[in-house]
Amino acid sequence: MKTTRTSILILLGVALAGCQALTPDHSPSATGDCNAAAVQELVGKQASPELLDQSRRDSGARVARLLRPGDVVTLEYNAQRLNLTTDEDGRIQRVSCG
Structure with a gap:
């Protein structure tokens, strides 16, 4: 009886461990890391606080x-x-992270 209960608890622990994510989310949006490639189309546009x-x-x-x-x-x-x-006129010349 005691071995059966222990076996069941071990199986439940393994099943619950399988429900966890194995790798953390390291995407730019989750970490706050900058992705300059996503906004390269801004080169040549007039800079503004809204932009x-x-x-x-x-x-x-x-x-x-x-x-x-x-x-x-x-x-x-x-x-x-x-x-x-x-540049001096406020046109975006370069987009980068850092």
Whole structure:
């Protein structure tokens, strides 16, 4: 009787363990990592606060910033940040993460 109960408990434990996800979700949207490829079509468009916010959401990034010529920027890499680099007229020249 005791062996039967132990066997049943082991089988139930194995069955419940099989219900768990084996790999965590590391997709950009789940981790907040930036995907610049998703917003490359922005190159050549006029930058605006609305476009910056929309591109942040579309890229999966947690934060976004506009980089204009002459701006002082931090050099640390942040995989969760989208960068939109513009020219003097505010047209987007480059889209990158970091």
